[in-house]
Amino acid sequence: MTSPKHVGSGKVRELFQVETDRLxxxxxxxISAYDVILPQAIPDKGxxxxxxxxxxLEFTAGICPNHFLSVRAxxxxxxxxxxxxxxxxxxxxxxPIPVEFVVRGYLSGSGWxxxxxxxxxxxxxxxxxxxxxxxxxxxxxxxxTKATSGHDENITxxxxxxxAGASVYDKASTYxxxxxxxxxxxxxxxxxxxxxxxxxxxxxxxxxxxIDEVLTPDSSRxxxxxxxxxxxxxxxxxxxxxxxWLDSTGWxxxxxxxxxxxxxxxxxxxxxxxxxxxxxxxALDGWLQEVxx
Ligand SMILES: Nc1ncnc2c1ncn2[C@@H]1O[C@H](COP(=O)(O)OP(=O)(O)O)[C@@H](O)[C@H]1O
Ligand SMILES: [Mg+2]
Numbered sequence: 001m002t003s004p005k006h007v008g009s010g011k012v013r014e015l016f017q018v019e020t021d022r023l024x025x026x027x028x029x030x031i032s033a034y035d036v037i038l039p040q041a042i043p044d045k046g047x048x049x050x051x052x053x054x055x056x057l058e059f060t061a062g063i064c065p066n067h068f069l070s071v072r073a074x075x076x077x078x079x080x081x082x083x084x085x086x087x088x089x090x091x092x093x094x095x096p097i098p099v100e101f102v103v104r105g106y107l108s109g110s111g112w113x114x115x116x117x118x119x120x121x122x123x124x125x126x127x128x129x130x131x132x133x134x135x136x137x138x139x140x141x142x143x144x145t146k147a148t149s150g151h152d153e154n155i156t157x158x159x160x161x162x163x164a165g166a167s168v169y170d171k172a173s174t175y176x177x178x179x180x181x182x183x184x185x186x187x188x189x190x191x192x193x194x195x196x197x198x199x200x201x202x203x204x205x206x207x208x209x210x211i212d213e214v215l216t217p218d219s220s221r222x223x224x225x226x227x228x229x230x231x232x233x234x235x236x237x238x239x240x241x242x243x244x245w246l247d248s249t250g251w252x253x254x255x256x257x258x259x260x261x262x263x264x265x266x267x268x269x270x271x272x273x274x275x276x277x278x279x280x281x282x283a284l285d286g287w288l289q290e291v292x293x
Contacts, residue, residue, distance in 0.1 A: 004017060004024060004079050011032040012027055012218065013025050013028065014081065020093075021092060021093050022069065023092070024076065024088060024089070024090055025050075025088065025091055025212075026084065027050045027087045027213075029045045031239065033243050033257070034243070036254075036257050038260055039259050040260040040265050042272060043265075044269060044272070045269065045272050047087050048272040048284065051086065052215060052216045053214045056183060059186065064179065064210055066209055067091035067209055070089075070090045085291050091211070092204050093204075094203055094211050095202055096146070097164045097168060097200070099145070099164050100198050101141065101172055101198065102143060102154075103140070103142075103177060103179075104142055105135065105195060106135050107126075108133055108196060108234075112133075114154070122141075122154050122156055124140045124142070131230050133233065133234050139177055143155055143157060143159070143160035145163075172201040179199065179214075179215075187279055190281065192223070192224065192275070192278055193222070194221070195222070197215055197219055197221070198219045198220070199212075217237055217239065218238070220238060223236050236271075237272075241264075245260070
């Protein structure tokens with residue numbers, strides 16, 4: 001067995017290649033906002049992201065194939081990082097499709113901005129008179145480029161199909177809408193609205209498979225259902241809280257970012273943990289014990 005090789009470092013994850021066709025994804029506690037990594041780490045954030053991804057990959061396995069192999073400590077090779085169990089997933093290595101498959105069920109963020117300007121979102125005609133955070137008649141796919149540097153950019157479905165290839169795009173987008181619809185219905189039963197989310201797909205042995213993180217607070221907007229009120233921005237379990245705090249400082253989103261005070265770090269850690277516990281219906285510590293055994 002050849003030893004794992006460090007092959008990449010994302011904003012949040014360290015990537016190691018294991019043998020030829022496997023990848024070890026190690027989610028750190030780093031947090032990024034506006035595509036800038038913030039100076040403070042959020043305790044247990046990486047474990048929440050990996051735990052939620054494992055939960056949703058199991059939930060969606062009947063809809064589409066995915067990259068999951070294991071999160072169990074016994075299956076993880078040593079890569080010289082402490083505290084691997086819980087934050088680490090052993091995966092099939094795929095060739096990533098360079099499109100972000102964003103699904104929106106509600107009008108928020110860049111979708112809301114575009115709708116106000118044009119009445120459309122990424123080429124989708126929407127009813128007139130919608131307000132911020134309104135539920136859309138149907139979930140829509142609003143693809144974005146996967147920028148290797150800088151900010152992702154919204155593109156039309158035609159452009160995305162041009163990048164991914166029409167049949168691959170068709171397959172992945174059908175999966176994305178079905179996964180979103182089923183997961184959003186399940187989350188709503190737990191009192192959480194999944195307003196929108198981003199999926200990544202890759203090619204493995206000629207198949208389109210779901211890769212990367214899935215339906216986490218980093219890749220999604222999660223809103224508490226009992227406080228949902230269209231016509232304004234919503235309180236959330238995701239990093240909107242951190243973005244709002246950053247905006248209150250007047251930071252212009254170019255590095256260096258400001259230091260996060262302890263109370264903002266703690267409140268953010270609490271929101272991530274609560275998102276895990278509400279969506280999965282189990283305690284994070286219980287899951288951590290199970291995968292570490
Ligand atoms: N199964 C997989 N095969 C190949 N690449 C993957 C797989 N799962 C995730 N990735 C890639 O690993 C990286 C995850 O690291 P992350 O820190 O989230 O990066 P980013 O800053 O691009 O969001 C992403 O570039 C993602 O496309
Ligand atoms: Mg990522």
